[in-house]
Amino acid sequence: PNERVLSIQLVPFDSTRKLLLSRDITQLERVQTVHRDFVANVSHELRTPLTVVGGFLETIQDMGADDPAMIRQFLPMMMEQSRRMQSLVEDLLILSRLENSPKNLVSEKVDMRDMLDTLMVEAEGLSQGRHVIRMDPVTPLWLWGNAAELHSAFGNLVSNAVRYTPEGGTITLSWREEGDKLVFSVSDTGIGIPREHIPRLTERFYRVDRGRSRGNGGTGLGLAIVKHIVARHQARLDIVSEPEKGSTFSVVFGGEHRAEPDHDPRAEEA
Ligand code: ADP
Numbered sequence: 001p002n003e004r005v006l007s008i009q010l011v012p013f014d015s016t017r018k019l020l021l022s023r024d025i026t027q028l029e030r031v032q033t034v035h036r037d038f039v040a041n042v043s044h045e046l047r048t049p050l051t052v053v054g055g056f057l058e059t060i061q062d063m064g065a066d067d068p069a070m071i072r073q074f075l076p077m078m079m080e081q082s083r084r085m086q087s088l089v090e091d092l093l094i095l096s097r098l099e100n101s102p103k104n105l106v107s108e109k110v111d112m113r114d115m116l117d118t119l120m121v122e123a124e125g126l127s128q129g130r131h132v133i134r135m136d137p138v139t140p141l142w143l144w145g146n147a148a149e150l151h152s153a154f155g156n157l158v159s160n161a162v163r164y165t166p167e168g169g170t171i172t173l174s175w176r177e178e179g180d181k182l183v184f185s186v187s188d189t190g191i192g193i194p195r196e197h198i199p200r201l202t203e204r205f206y207r208v209d210r211g212r213s214r215g216n217g218g219t220g221l222g223l224a225i226v227k228h229i230v231a232r233h234q235a236r237l238d239i240v241s242e243p244e245k246g247s248t249f250s251v252v253f254g255g256e257h258r259a260e261p262d263h264d265p266r267a268e269e270a
Pocket of ligand 1: 156160161164188190191192193201202205206207208209217218219220221222223224247
């Protein structure tokens with residue numbers, strides 16, 4: 001990993017002399033390797049569902065075109081694979097938009113009570129009553145950031161908590177002050193993550209358990225998306241986890257993200 005890659009070139013300098021140019025292309029090589037791995041991963045992720053759908057279609061064409069029972073049996077499986085491809089392509093588009101969007105973030109005052117209410121509803125929808133979903137009191141109310149991006153990041157953490165927590169587990173959303181920091185966190189009582197995997201979780205397509213993650217609708221890109229959005233807000237992602245006990249994913253914002261309540265209609269109602 002510490003090897004350097006040099007590119008050496010001999011170029012004409014004048015009519016009699018040549019110049020030896022040496023360039024350190026270690027970083028360029030690294031970027032190209034990451035890019036190649038990424039393309040290989042995407043191709044692989046798309047090929048699997050395509051092969052499954054293709055296989056079912058072929059079987060129907062060969063022996064079941066007049067067999068409604070067979071078609072009915074295959075349809076849900078084909079739909080599931082098609083949904084999988086759709087989520088993957090959607091996550092790829094989100095990532096590519098994030099990577100290509102300007103560095104300076106379009107920020108606004110985000111109402112965190114609305115945000116957490118929305119996330120609660122989404123968590124209930126994903127959980128379908130299989131988990132207990134809780135929310136700690138929300139305070140302070142306002143965060144300075146990009147609402148759409150933050151919703152996407154927090155939503156990914158919530159969806160992971162639901163997907164990696166067995167039935168009967170508890171998921172807790174929280175938004176709070178910690179010293180001069182502002183912290184959003186999602187805790188679950190799920191399967192947890194062995195320590196050695198934690199540093200790599202935000203890599204694209206990195207998974208602790210490939211089979212389990214694909215089977216439950218994961219694209220392998222969720223935490224890569226979270227990482228981008230967190231970085232765009234100069235925030236930090238903390239992961240604390242213990243196998244079989246559960247995990248807490250926290251997004252920690254600096255105090256400069258605190259937005260002052262200039263006008264809060266609900267304060268007047270109260
Ligand atoms: P995936 O679509 O596979 O969930 P992510 O990027 O969202 O992709 O997460 C990467 C990996 O991190 C997952 O495959 C899973 O192994 C692990 N992981 C993420 N969130 C949790 C969680 N709340 N509990 C346990 N493992 C998790």
